[in-house]
Amino acid sequence: MNNKKELRIGLVGYGFMGRTHSNAYLRVPNFFPELEYVPVLKAVCARNEERVKAFADQWGYESVETDWKALITRKDIDAIDICTPNNMHAEIAIAAAQAGKIVLCEKPLARTVAEAQPMVDAVEKAGVRNTVWYNYRRVPAVTLAKQLIDAGKLGKIFHYRANFLQDWTISPELPQGGEGLWRLDNDAAGSGVTGDLLAHCIDTAMWLNGGIKDVSAVTETFIKERVHTGTGKKQKVDIDDACIFHCHFSNGSLGVFESTRYARGHKALNTFEINGEHASIRWDLHDLNRLEYFDHRDESIVRGWRSIHVTDADQPFMDKWWVPGLSIGYEHTFVHQVADFLISIEDNTPCSPTFKEAQETQKVCEAVLDSAKTRSWKDTGVTW
Ligand code: SOE
Numbered sequence: 001m002n003n004k005k006e007l008r009i010g011l012v013g014y015g016f017m018g019r020t021h022s023n024a025y026l027r028v029p030n031f032f033p034e035l036e037y038v039p040v041l042k043a044v045c046a047r048n049e050e051r052v053k054a055f056a057d058q059w060g061y062e063s064v065e066t067d068w069k070a071l072i073t074r075k076d077i078d079a080i081d082i083c084t085p086n087n088m089h090a091e092i093a094i095a096a097a098q099a100g101k102i103v104l105c106e107k108p109l110a111r112t113v114a115e116a117q118p119m120v121d122a123v124e125k126a127g128v129r130n131t132v133w134y135n136y137r138r139v140p141a142v143t144l145a146k147q148l149i150d151a152g153k154l155g156k157i158f159h160y161r162a163n164f165l166q167d168w169t170i171s172p173e174l175p176q177g178g179e180g181l182w183r184l185d186n187d188a189a190g191s192g193v194t195g196d197l198l199a200h201c202i203d204t205a206m207w208l209n210g211g212i213k214d215v216s217a218v219t220e221t222f223i224k225e226r227v228h229t230g231t232g233k234k235q236k237v238d239i240d241d242a243c244i245f246h247c248h249f250s251n252g253s254l255g256v257f258e259s260t261r262y263a264r265g266h267k268a269l270n271t272f273e274i275n276g277e278h279a280s281i282r283w284d285l286h287d288l289n290r291l292e293y294f295d296h297r298d299e300s301i302v303r304g305w306r307s308i309h310v311t312d313a314d315q316p317f318m319d320k321w322w323v324p325g326l327s328i329g330y331e332h333t334f335v336h337q338v339a340d341f342l343i344s345i346e347d348n349t350p351c352s353p354t355f356k357e358a359q360e361t362q363k364v365c366e367a368v369l370d371s372a373k374t375r376s377w378k379d380t381g382v383t384w
Pocket of ligand 1: 166
């Protein structure tokens, strides 16, 4: 492959995330041709041999495995990419790090802070490169928000507001457990919307606005029992169906976050708004190419919210795609994450969020769940 270096990928799991990651590995060389490294789809691993073979054919993986332990011992694999349900992240990540593999892990890093700790220790002890797929940071409009905040355009920040609203679990007939639906099974997922959806909002929020110091939360489980796919019986539901929390950031600003899977009409309404002393910004995943910006310093007669279509070549990532004015989408965020990961290998720098950084998000999630349970404010333990 010319003078390129290969990053040989072993993917574990072939669900929705397995597809987003595979697509990203395939697209990166086309749109980031300057990179020294090229991902090679060496192997995909899952228990069902027939289905994993079909997935390998569809996406162009060279081989398949049905046991992840076999995958991590393979000498022809450089990086293990974990796309399994959350309860398997720790065991696979730790073993992969101990085998000297690079580890990429789907979010959230783990189910609890305690489960995440040995994962962080393992990658650090082995000195292996690692990252967690919090893809929304790499929406160009969100990256532009980061640049505006870091450049001081907003001034002192007072408020951070975020939502992640969905409506796909309203039916009581939906079982818990099984493909996709493991997200409703607390043993597999670790929590409900807090770990699945708010984790995205928290990752983005702390990246944009710094650490979250303490939280006060309420959660609700609207449907108390569902059939479990594993046992075939009706069982108690232990996940949070909805969660609302407010918080203090360490920069003195106040945050308010809401997530639910019971907001009829909303499929993935992931939004944030940030209000600073000079300017405000807001973003909405359903219109992901736009960043809205209000600057109080504008001449008063034309002052108002600007709707910035983030598609110009001098805006983040957009020189890689089409021509100004043409949109990109959800899948591109994963392509950007792979590109940044490959750059981090070239530059020998960490690729954010690392396991250690993702553990900070885990700390906030855990404090949120704890606060809701005990009906009290909780310190997150995040100290920056
Ligand atoms: C849940 O429905 C889900 O697929 C999450 O698991 C993803 O992380 C989120 O990006 C979209 O919603």
